[in-house]
Amino acid sequence: MEEKRFGHSQVYAYELGLGTNAVGGHNLFPNLDDETGKKIVRAALDSGINLLDTAYAYGLGRSEELIGEVLKDYDRARVVVATKAAHDKDGSFNNTPEFLTNAVEESLKRLQTDYLDIFYIHFPDETTPKAEAVGALHELKLAGKIRAVGVSNFSLDQLKDANQHGHIDVVEENYSLLHREAEKDLFPYLKQQGISFVPYFPLSSGLLTGKYALDTKFAADDRRLKNPNFQGERYKEIVRTVDSLKSLAKANDATIAQLLLAWYMKNPNVTVVIPGAKQPEQVLDNAKAMDVRLSNDDYALIDQAFKF
Ligand SMILES: NC(=O)c1ccc[n+]([C@@H]2O[C@H](COP(=O)([O-])OP(=O)(O)OC[C@H]3O[C@@H](n4cnc5c(N)ncnc54)[C@H](OP(=O)(O)O)[C@@H]3O)[C@@H](O)[C@H]2O)c1
Numbered sequence: 295m296e297e298k299r300f301g302h303s304q305v306y307a308y309e310l311g312l313g314t315n316a317v318g319g320h321n322l323f324p325n326l327d328d329e330t331g332k333k334i335v336r337a338a339l340d341s342g343i344n345l346l347d348t349a350y351a352y353g354l355g356r357s358e359e360l361i362g363e364v365l366k367d368y369d370r371a372r373v374v375v376a377t378k379a380a381h382d383k384d385g386s387f388n389n390t391p392e393f394l395t396n397a398v399e400e401s402l403k404r405l406q407t408d409y410l411d412i413f414y415i416h417f418p419d420e421t422t423p424k425a426e427a428v429g430a431l432h433e434l435k436l437a438g439k440i441r442a443v444g445v446s447n448f449s450l451d452q453l454k455d456a457n458q459h460g461h462i463d464v465v466e467e468n469y470s471l472l473h474r475e476a477e478k479d480l481f482p483y484l485k486q487q488g489i490s491f492v493p494y495f496p497l498s499s500g501l502l503t504g505k506y507a508l509d510t511k512f513a514a515d516d517r518r519l520k521n522p523n524f525q526g527e528r529y530k531e532i533v534r535t536v537d538s539l540k541s542l543a544k545a546n547d548a549t550i551a552q553l554l555l556a557w558y559m560k561n562p563n564v565t566v567v568i569p570g571a572k573q574p575e576q577v578l579d580n581a582k583a584m585d586v587r588l589s590n591d592d593y594a595l596i597d598q599a600f601k602f
Pocket of ligand 1: 313314315316348349377416446447451455466493494495496497498499500501503505551556561568569571572573576579580
């Protein structure tokens, strides 16, 4: 399998990576223990996945620390480590050059490494000039501390402002078969600028794995119920659409999750897809999507099925 290049950088990764917001992410998912987190990372690296997407915000550094512990048992040069920062101590976003430079140093320590393959500004702040923030990352790239420059959760206008000197290699945004705004204006800009794209929430927090039914009962305090995709008629339409793809999945010798992950891998706008996981078994299952090669017709069929 060929590796994909990130923007103008020398970073390359296979088209399926691992999202690690549940690894050490005690602030996001309180019931996950560190050992399971490490097993999730090992499962990914042992099944041929070579990109790990983490952030300071996942467990306030804990995700990076656990990944750092696991990385000691692997060839660092073969793993693409992507991390992000912007959350200041008081919870506000900070993109000042001082903050970002310090955040990179802190991430390097937690990950026990001397370079980051990709560093993203996790969220824009309201005051730092965007080109100044990205300029600081460009300097860190020249210094060899990071190998590729990324931004996440920037509007298109903020992105254009941030990329005025052409320093951005990769953008990470919410994009899935159920959330397709990026197709209108963002993707044409990224293509024109040679910027890579990593979508987050590709499985729509599990909804696109086919494990939910029309009569699935969620506990009243289940955080998924806050997500509009899990509510009312929209939920039903999504479940019916996912169910309608079962025979196509079977014909491709795939589960629904593998079929839809293969759709992202064939999508010309997507560089690497990074499904998250709460159990190592889910990682092993998702990694098999790398064996699924969709025909153009099947790709178009899935593409159309979710245009509602
Ligand atoms: N840049 C940003 O601001 C940002 C924001 C959000 C996420 N991210 C990144 O994007 C990654 C992906 O997002 P995400 O993990 O939140 O959502 P996701 O990839 O859409 O969904 C992952 C969830 O789906 C379920 N799942 C995964 N594989 C499965 C399988 N084979 N069978 C059944 N269920 C399965 C698991 O949850 P359950 O077991 O609970 O169902 C898993 O935690 C994150 O890990 C993170 O690295 C970035």
